[in-house]
Amino acid sequence: xxxxxxxxxxxxxxxxxxxxxxxxxxxxxxxxxxxxxxxxxxxxxxxxxxxxxxxxxxxxxxxxxxxxxxxxxxxxxxxxxxxxxxxxxxxxxxxxxxxxxxxxxxxxxxxxxxxxxxxxxxxxxxxxxxxxxxxxxxxxxxxxxxxxxxxxxxxxxxxxxxxxxxxxxxxxxxxxxxxxxxxxxxxxxxxxxxxxxxxxxxxxxxxxxxxxxxxxxxxxxxxxxxxxxxxxxxxxxxxxxxxxxxxxxxxxxxxxxxxxxxxxxxxxxxxxxxxxxxxxxxxxxxxxxxxxxxxxxxxxxxxxxxxxxxxxx
Amino acid sequence: xxxxxxxxxxxxxxxxxxxxxxxxxxxxxxxxxxxxxxxxxxxxxxxxxxxxxxxxxxxxxxxxxxxxxxxxxxxxxxxxxxxxxxxxxxxxxxxxxxxxxxxxxxxxxxxxxxxxxxxxxxxxxxxxxxxxxxxxxxxxxxxxxxxxxxxxxxxxxxxxxxxxxxxxxxxxxxxxxxxxxxxxxxxxxxxxxxxxxxxxxxxxxxxxxxxxxxxxxxxxxxxxxxxxxxxxxxxxxxxxxxxxxxxxxxxxxxxxxxxxxxxxxxxxxxxxxxxxxxxxxxxxxxxxx
Numbered sequence: 052x053x054x055x056x057x058x059x060x061x062x063x064x065x066x067x068x069x070x071x072x073x074x075x076x077x078x079x080x081x082x083x084x085x086x087x088x089x090x091x092x093x094x095x096x097x098x099x100x101x102x103x104x105x106x107x108x109x110x111x112x113x114x115x116x117x118x119x120x121x122x123x124x125x126x127x128x129x130x131x132x133x134x135x136x137x138x139x140x141x142x143x144x145x146x147x148x149x150x151x152x153x154x155x156x157x158x159x160x161x162x163x164x165x166x167x168x169x170x171x172x173x174x175x176x177x178x179x180x181x182x183x184x185x186x187x188x189x190x191x192x193x194x195x196x197x198x199x200x201x202x203x204x205x206x207x208x209x210x211x212x213x214x215x216x217x218x219x220x221x222x223x224x225x226x227x228x229x230x231x232x233x234x235x236x237x238x239x240x241x242x243x244x245x246x247x248x249x250x251x252x253x254x255x256x257x258x259x260x261x262x263x264x265x266x267x268x269x270x271x272x273x274x275x276x277x278x279x280x281x282x283x284x285x286x287x288x289x290x291x292x293x294x295x296x297x298x299x300x301x302x303x304x305x306x307x308x309x310x311x312x313x314x315x316x317x318x319x320x321x322x323x324x325x326x327x328x329x330x331x332x333x334x335x336x337x338x339x340x341x342x343x344x345x346x347x348x349x350x351x352x353x354x355x356x357x358x359x360x361x362x363x364x
Numbered sequence: 365x366x367x368x369x370x371x372x373x374x375x376x377x378x379x380x381x382x383x384x385x386x387x388x389x390x391x392x393x394x395x396x397x398x399x400x401x402x403x404x405x406x407x408x409x410x411x412x413x414x415x416x417x418x419x420x421x422x423x424x425x426x427x428x429x430x431x432x433x434x435x436x437x438x439x440x441x442x443x444x445x446x447x448x449x450x451x452x453x454x455x456x457x458x459x460x461x462x463x464x465x466x467x468x469x470x471x472x473x474x475x476x477x478x479x480x481x482x483x484x485x486x487x488x489x490x491x492x493x494x495x496x497x498x499x500x501x502x503x504x505x506x507x508x509x510x511x512x513x514x515x516x517x518x519x520x521x522x523x524x525x526x527x528x529x530x531x532x533x534x535x536x537x538x539x540x541x542x543x544x545x546x547x548x549x550x551x552x553x554x555x556x557x558x559x560x561x562x563x564x565x566x567x568x569x570x571x572x573x574x575x576x577x578x579x580x581x582x583x584x585x586x587x588x589x590x591x592x593x594x595x596x597x598x599x600x601x602x603x604x605x606x607x608x609x610x611x612x613x614x615x616x617x618x619x620x621x622x623x624x625x626x627x628x629x630x631x632x633x634x635x636x637x638x639x640x641x642x643x644x645x646x647x648x649x650x651x652x653x
Binding site: 071091092094096097099101102104105106107108109110111112113114115117132133136137140141 | 481482488489490492493495496498499500501502503504505506507508510511529530533534536537540541
């Protein structure tokens with residue numbers, strides 16, 4: 052995903068001479084080509100996230116299209132007030148890039164965890180919040196983010212993730228259908244999605260056919276897609292790598308209440324707790340019960356429960 | 365009769381006496397606005413008034429006819445709580461109608477209690493949260509230089525604001541990138557919201573701090589027009605370095621009973637004190653007969 056981001060950024064800078072890149076002293080060797088090609092449009096601000104955001108605001112006021120890059124926890128948490136006041140309040144078209152959102156840096160410890168990045172940024176009026184599931188979605192969505200009139204945030208995972216097949220292209224603001232199916236819809240967001248698809252593909256091989264949707268855009272929420280999904284499925288299993296407050300699950304739950312939609316909601320994802328232990332990401336996801344096996348087990352249980360309900364009726 | 369008639373726009377670089385009279389008129393205007401708008405911060409407003417009057421009456425390259433001219437100098441009032449000082453000077457220079465001053469801090473006014481670019485689009489940016497202006501200004505200066513625009517960027521901060529770490533992040537950035545089009549002015553009135561800035565900053569020198577961060581810096585009497593003019597004339601102080609003026613000022617400067625008292629960060633003057641202040645200043649608000 053990092054490589055996909057760096058390559059797409061490089062292309063965007065070629066297409067739009069206003070694109071300018073700021074890093075909080077991160078991305079060793081990742082942006083060398085950018086720096087070599089675009090010179091002063093590469094700015095290493097230093098380990099100074101507040102300054103990175105304010106400088107980006109100043110650049111945006113002057114007509115530039117800044118992209119700010121740092122580790123998600125430092126970018127969104129440390130510089131939150133700068134993002135709120137200097138970027139979101141004036142509605143400036145700044146692209147914020149959180150490397151390692153969620154628990155990408157699980158083993159680095161709580162200081163490097165950012166399960167709250169989506170919740171924090173989603174709280175800001177006018178902020179578009181994007182959590183791609185694979186490198187291909189970064190290539191598709193990032194150019195769309197540069198066309199936004201206002202600010203946006205994108206989570207970028209690690210290096211070397213595989214891309215997955217999908218039924219349709221990724222369109223900013225629209226849920227993306229990944230697997231056709233019925234009755235049960237697995238709705239995920241972010242780079243846990245390959246694990247979700249492993250589970251869904253395994254279920255489909257067994258003759259169970261849940262739908263799989265990826266909500267790469269968490270804000271604004273694609274409520275039209277939700278209404279469509281709810282017509283085809285009576286249960287939504289929402290899988291997210293976010294704190295329980297302010298993530299995709301809560302957004303969908305709020306939509307469900309307001310729309311008075313009878314669809315059942317279930318959540319897999321981290322609890323409201325600091326993740327101690329310095330666990331590797333895969334171990335953490337397994338222990339907190341939202342990895343491929345956990346999704347598989349939950350789907351199977353929900354599918355069977357639905358069957359039992361139908362038979363009883 | 366208002367003093368506008370007595371004090372026509374100056375054709376060239378105005379003299380010290382003219383600027384001092386103008387500053388008294390602006391102080392009178394702000395004191396009236398504080399009373400009418402029921403909002404305070406007069407201590408900070410009056411301390412930086414001489415600086416704003418000098419900047420806007422001859423030094424900044426800004427034009428009310430073309431307020432968004434691309435080559436205009438950018439001015440950021442980072443200490444947004446002193447906004448009546450800016451509003452009054454902008455009105456006096458024709459950037460906004462003087463009648464608007466009477467709406468200060470009223471519901472839906474273009475002149476709210478902290479400057480809002482949505483309400484007043486001629487502003488370079490909104491302000492009110494301390495520690496943002498210098499960072500934004502350095503970003504502007506970087507972008508302007510990249511496009512070959514020689515506009516200068518002036519950021520007026522408070523000394524209390526220099527408690528914020530983000531000010532020093534911005535200071536480091538400006539020096540590292542040799543942004544010599546940036547002028548930071550610190551309104552060093554020595555007062556903060558609750559305490560004295562010297563005590564809260566460990567009795568250290570702001571000028572030395574800026575120098576240590578790679579800036580060219582000087583300290584002046586920021587309530588002395590001749591001092592201000594001399595410092596502005598010397599900008600940029602050194603090629604390749606951003607410039608900082610540490611302007612030693614007095615909180616509530618110009619009105620005897622408001623001077624150097626923390627209470628005037630908050631206090632709204634009752635009408636009899638307004639009259640007393642206007643009498644001392646020998647000036648009337650520009651938006652009132």
